[in-house]
Amino acid sequence: MRIQVLVVDDELLIRKSLAKVLRAKGYPVEVASTGADGLDKVSEIHPHVMILDMRLPDTDGLSVLRRVRQLDPLLQVIVITAFGDVQSAVEAMKLGACDFLRKPYEMEDIVLAVEGAAHTFRQASELDLYRRQAWRHYSDEEIVGGSAPMREVRELIDKVVRSQATSVLITGASGTGKELVARAIHYRSDRAQAPLMEVNCSSFHENLLENELFGHEKGAFTDASDTKKGLVELCDRGTLFLDEVADMPLATQSKLLRFIDHRSFKRVGGAHDIAVDIRIVTATNKDLEAEVRAGRFRSDLFFRLKVVSIHMPPLRDRGEDILVLARHFLREFSRKFQKGFRDLSPEASQRLLVYPWPGNVRELRNLIERVVLLEEGDILALEHLPAEVSGRRAATAATATPLDGDATGVRTLAQLEAAHIGEVLRLTSGNKSRAARILGISRQGLIEKLRRLGMEPGAGRQVS
Structure with missing residues (x-):
């Protein structure tokens, strides 16, 4: 991808010199002398990097930057400020500028800033593509099945994505698809353009989980050589998905409760509150009310997480959804492994319906994947199923x-x-x-x- 650069500056000599240097480096360059002309060029040519002077004849650079962020959130903006005008540079960075330079500057500094902005643009474009692909993948169509329990799940998802509910609790046994619901909530909501951060609470020791969620300041502990942003901060305006939340240590529960109450937090070792706007989606395969009674989970946190509750039914309670899912996975893995399976035999269908599925949808998916990979044919027959499912053993x-x-x-x-x-x-x-x-x-x-x-x-x- 060739990076297109737009230079917005009211001085003709600066526009010419910047264009000449950048074109020599292989960048296509367009120029504009006013803020209005620059905004028109953004709409017309869709540049990847903008070099923007803070002082323009018809407006100020901050106003242009605000409008640019609305027109094209991926456009990387390098602002040029007068010597000593630190406040403008700070405001520009808050508004989303990727870099700033102060006059007088060296041309080499401009080239390096453009190279850095180009790298950031490529990363942001890849992330945007991933988000759009994820939105398509985790849209409502991927939640397969039309049984009564799943219709109720869909209705709740629709209500959540249309609402401003900031806490959602998903319950259900392992393998029922709780993480799929969490992703559907994120990618179908108005938060889809911001990050979705996922963390499994059972995978971290107490101190490590707190650090993962809230980050730390430089020097907060022995190995803290740099400041680290936590997942809560990184997913600002997006969604934080806490899987296996029942396994969260009590000390971390207290800090999460404080964050939910105040919508702000301090990094480990930090002194200043950081405010963020996120939706918290939690999931567990345990009975949280029983965990509360046993003293392993805070009751006040439980009630704050349970603003909206969605229960994922076990696969054995979903009736004909078992066959719908089996055929869905059969098509998926037949394409993946270039096999010819088209449908299930009546005998295989009957056994799939009566098997208890202790591992739920995940177990069914793994079973179909294994059969398609190892067996041949166009119909998945009873003899293709493992003994514990077919009933032989x-x-x-x-x-x-x-x-x-x-x-x-x-x-x-x-x-x-x-x-x-x-x-x-x-x-x-x-x-x-x-x-x-x-x-x-x-x-x-x-x-x-x-x-x-x-x-x-x-x-x-x-x-x-």
């Missing part, structure tokens, strides 16, 4: 160990789930991380299931 186990079930020899849902998890752990030699990936759940989610099913070490079944 369950039937054998029920016959061999009738005492595991009730008097009829039929095992309970919990027993089927435990058998499936136990088989996956056996195949992975007890490696929980690998087993969790195969099951389509997080490692923490697997540990919770093992605890609930009594499969922890020393609880009757040995795993590692």
Whole structure:
């Protein structure tokens, strides 16, 4: 991409000299002598970098800069100020200028500033492209399924994106698609042009999570050699998505509560409040009310996060959505792996409908991906499904160990789930991380299931 430069300055000699130097460096250059002419050129030629003098005959540079930011948010503006006019430079940077130079300046300084602005423009363009692609990907059409529970989820998403609600809580088991809802809320709202920042609260130690969210000042601790902006600051005017919020340490909960109440925060080691405007979307697979009763989660924070609550139903409660999703994933992975699968056989469809899906949508997606990758054909048949889904292993186990079930020899849902998890752990030699990936759940989610099913070490079944 060739970077187009626009020079806006009322002095003819400066316009000519800047144009000559920059053209010699390979940049196409247009010039304007007034603010009005410069704004017209921005609309006509869509330059990538603007060099803007703060003093113009018809207006001031700050007014031009404000209008430029409205016309083209990606345009990188370098402002030229008079010697000693620091206040104008500060105001320009607040308005979004990428750099400033004070008169008198060297031509080499101009070239370096343009090179830096060009680099920033390319990065901003790539980010803008990513955001537009993400908007298309995470639009409502990607939330697949027409069951009653999912229609309710869609209706709530529509209400949230049209509102100014600043806190949304998404609940549901692992693998139900909570992060997809969070992204849909962001990319379909008027905050879509600002960043979406995501953080998994269970992945950080207490002090590291606070630093990740709120940043730190230079010298705040031993290794703080530079000032670091946190995710809260970086996603100003956008959305902060806190996944697994129930695992947030109590000390960090207190700081998050203060931020929600005041909409401002201090960096670690900082003395000044920083105000931002963000929407906070949180998600958890735990019962937050139970966590509050157990003293592991603050009740006041819970109520502030739960301004709007969206519950993602487990896949087993979504009926025919299972087949809709299976066909959706079948098309997706057939394209990806250049396979010929077109549909599901009636027998395979029936087994998918009756399987309990402990790993929910994530497990179904992983299963279809594995089948398409390893099998051949145009119809996904019953024999393509793994034994635990097709019922072959369950039937054998029920016959061999009738005492595991009730008097009829039929095992309970919990027993089927435990058998499936136990088989996956056996195949992975007890490696929980690998087993969790195969099951389509997080490692923490697997540990919770093992605890609930009594499969922890020393609880009757040995795993590692």
